[in-house]
Each structure stands twice: as C-alpha cells, then as structure tokens.
Amino acid sequence: MQYAVFESYSLFVNTEVLTRRLQRAYDARKGLVTRYGRGQQTSVGLEHRDNPRDYHWDGLNRGGRTESPFFILQYTLKGFGVFEQVGVVKRVEAGQAFVAIVPSAHKYYLPADSPGWTFVWFLMPHPYIVRRIIDRLTGRDCVIPLDPDGPVMATVTRLFEGVCAQNFRDEFAWEHAALDFLLEFERSLTDRRYERSARDKLLADVADRVLPKLQTSIDIESLGAHWNMSRSHFSHYFKATTGLSPARYITDLRLEQVSKRLADTDDKLEVIARQTGFADANHLCKVFRRYLHVSPGEYRKHLR
Numbered sequence: 001m002q003y004a005v006f007e008s009y010s011l012f013v014n015t016e017v018l019t020r021r022l023q024r025a026y027d028a029r030k031g032l033v034t035r036y037g038r039g040q041q042t043s044v045g046l047e048h049r050d051n052p053r054d055y056h057w058d059g060l061n062r063g064g065r066t067e068s069p070f071f072i073l074q075y076t077l078k079g080f081g082v083f084e085q086v087g088v089v090k091r092v093e094a095g096q097a098f099v100a101i102v103p104s105a106h107k108y109y110l111p112a113d114s115p116g117w118t119f120v121w122f123l124m125p126h127p128y129i130v131r132r133i134i135d136r137l138t139g140r141d142c143v144i145p146l147d148p149d150g151p152v153m154a155t156v157t158r159l160f161e162g163v164c165a166q167n168f169r170d171e172f173a174w175e176h177a178a179l180d181f182l183l184e185f186e187r188s189l190t191d192r193r194y195e196r197s198a199r200d201k202l203l204a205d206v207a208d209r210v211l212p213k214l215q216t217s218i219d220i221e222s223l224g225a226h227w228n229m230s231r232s233h234f235s236h237y238f239k240a241t242t243g244l245s246p247a248r249y250i251t252d253l254r255l256e257q258v259s260k261r262l263a264d265t266d267d268k269l270e271v272i273a274r275q276t277g278f279a280d281a282n283h284l285c286k287v288f289r290r291y292l293h294v295s296p297g298e299y300r301k302h303l304r
Contacts, residue, residue, distance in 0.1 A: 014147070014148040014149045015077055015078070015094050015095055015148045017148070017149075018077065018148040018149070018153065018157070019077045019078065019118070021157065022046055022077075022120050022157065022160060022161075023046065025160060025161040025164040025165065026046040026160075026164055028164065028165070029164040029165070030164065030165060030166040031163065031164070031166045032044055032045060032163060032164065033163065034162070034163045034166065034168060034174055036168075036170075036171035036174050036175070040126055040171065040174075040175070041124070041125060041126075042122055042123070042124050042159060042163050042174070042178065043122065043123040043124075043163070044120070044121065044122040044123075044159070044160045044163045044164065045120070045121050045122075046119075046120050046121075046160075047118070047119060047121070048078075048116060048117070048118040049081075049110045049116065049117045049118075050110070050115075050116040050117075051110070052109070052110045052111060052112050052114070054110075055081075055109055055110040055117070056107070056108075056109040056110070057107065057108050057109065058106075058107050059100055059101070059102050059103055059104045059105060059106040059107065060103055060104070060105055062102060062103075063102070063103075064102035064103040065103070066103060068125065068127065069101050069102060069103065069104075069125070069130055069134070070101075070102055070123055070124060070125035070130060071099055071100065071101050071102070071123070071124060071125075071129075071130050071133050071134075072099070072100045072102065072121055072122070072123045073097055073098075073099050073121065073122055073156065073185075074092070074097060074098055074100070074108070074119050074120070074121040075096070075097040075119060075120050075121070075146060075153065075156065076092050076093055076094050076095070076096055076097070076117065076118070076119050077094060077118045077119055077120060078094055078116070078117075078118040079094070079114055079115050079116040079117045079118055080092055080093045080094070080114050080117060081108060081109065081110050081111070081114060081117040081119070082108065082109055082110075082111050082114075083098040083100075083106065083107075083108045083142055083143055084106060084107040084108070085100075085104075085105070085106040085107075085142040086105070086142070088142055090142060090143040091143075092108070092143050095145060095146065095147070095148060096143050096144065096145050096146065097143070097144050097146050098142055098143050098144070099133065099137060099144070101130070101133070101134055101137070106142075120156070120160060122156065122159055122160060122163070124178065126175075126178060128293045129178060129179070129182050132182055132186065133182070133185070136185075136186055136189050137189075144188070144189075144192075146188070150188075151184045151187075151188075152181070152184045152185055152188050154184075155177070155180045155181035155184050155185075156181060158177055158180070159177050159178065159181060162174070162177055172302070190243055193243060198241055199241055199242050199243075202238065202241050202242055203242055203249065206223065206238075206246070206249060206250075207253055209223065209226065210223075210250055210253055211253060211257075214253070214254060214257060214275070214276055214277050215274065215275060215276070215277055216277065217277070218250050218277070220234065220235065220246050220247065223246060234246065251287065251291065252291075254276045254277055254278070254287075255287070255288060255291060255292065257275070257276045258272055258276050258278075258284065258288060258296065259292075259299070261275065261276070262296055262299055262300040262303070263300070263303050268281075269281035269284055269285065269296055269297075272284065272296075284296065
C-alpha cells in the first residue's frame, strides 16, 4: 500500500517536544489508571510498535459492551499506523489522531510498510463523555489532525500527566480535566465542519431573538419566518450551519440562564423554572440532569 508523505518542519519539532514531555511523565509514572466511581476512569499509555504481526486491534473483538461502550483516542507522535472504519482506510501520521468507540466496526494496526508507530493513547468509559463523543463523530472524522501545541492535545497531555502522577486530588479534579478535553475536542470538530463566522453570526442572531422571550414557548416556525424560511427549511439550514438543531440550541440557551441564576441568586427552582421557560421545577430538574449530568441542587452546592 502506497501513501503520500507530508510533514512540515514545525509540526515535526512540536511533536518532538510533546513526545519528550509525555515520555518524562510516563517514565516517572506512579500508575496508568485513575478510577473514580463506577465507570469513571481513565487509562493511558505511551507505546512504540515496529512489528506488524504484534499490533492489530479489531473493535468488535476486544471487549466492551454495546450498552456501556468506551472510547479510545490514539495520537501519533512518530511514524504511522492505519485506521479502518466504514470502508475507509486511512493512514494515521504524526500530528493525527483517531477516536474509536468500542465496541464498533473498526480496525487499527501497524502496516507492513510502516517504519514503526509511536503513539500516546487514553481510554475512557465515562458514560456522559462517551455519549457526547458518539453524537459528534461522523464517518469523515475517523482520522483527525490535531496540533501538538494546540488546545486539544493540551488537555490530553494534562490527563496523561495527571494519571501517570496520580495527582488528581479528588473525583471533581479528574472530571474537570476530562470535561476540558471533551469541550476542546467538540470545538475542534465544529471548527473543522462549519465556517466559523457564519456559524457564530447565526447563533448570535437566534440568541438575540430567543433570550428576550425566554419565559414563553419559542416557536421554531416563527424563527424560520424571520429568515423567510419554512420550519423545515430553517431547521435544515440551522443544522447545516451550526451542527445543532434549533430546539437543542434553545434548550442550551435556557440551561445557560438556569446555570447563571443558580450561581448568582438564591431563587427557588420554581422561580428559576418560570423565568427560563420550563413548565415547572420538576421539568427543569429532568432537563438539567439529562444534559448536564447533575441535578440543579448539586450544581449549586458544588459552586458554593
């Protein structure tokens, strides 16, 4: 199998710097797994592979359960490997990563024509983070370029160093680091898929129309009419431009306002629910927990 090879000098230098930093943490490691509660853990590794016969993973034959999947992010520091998914075969070079959901139909391996493959990886079964990543990934995201000096790899490095040093002081510090990775990873995918200025402008314009009327029911059809579109046309346009459905974005705006009120006021949940367009406190609690994985009361308690 033949591949085109391109690697800029700056990428090479930055990857070498990152490799040395990760290697120092790995050499001084106190552990390679951090666990907090059921399903709340991170495993990490730093490997070099040079024998194709000894390195081949099949995503349907390596454990994992459909009802409780986990994900692996593997980032190439030097050399290259191959990742296969949905009929697409891609080389994973220095400065590139793949994200694999286990179990799923994928394979990654060291091909015979590779000079070797040096990579860092981490594995996480956190249910909320796995679900968010599954929702974001598409077939075209099977191999992703990541700047070794960029924000995603900065969060990966902090997770890697924290696990190696076993220095997360509690489950909140660990989950903070994991969520930092998730948000930077989602931002990088969004920036790759959608033109930033058009996306930001549409989100801001919709927010300007929604926030003053947050206490009332927001009609997607009336939003579409403002842009001279039918409800269906506007929904497709909004999703294609921003990566979100209008209903999901409105929910995000509501929850953002709920979070601010929980942080800044002592208002009861019934009052906050009325102010932000939820039917009642019970409805607010259900939606808040569904999307933020914590109850409003727990959220307010942690902040204070």
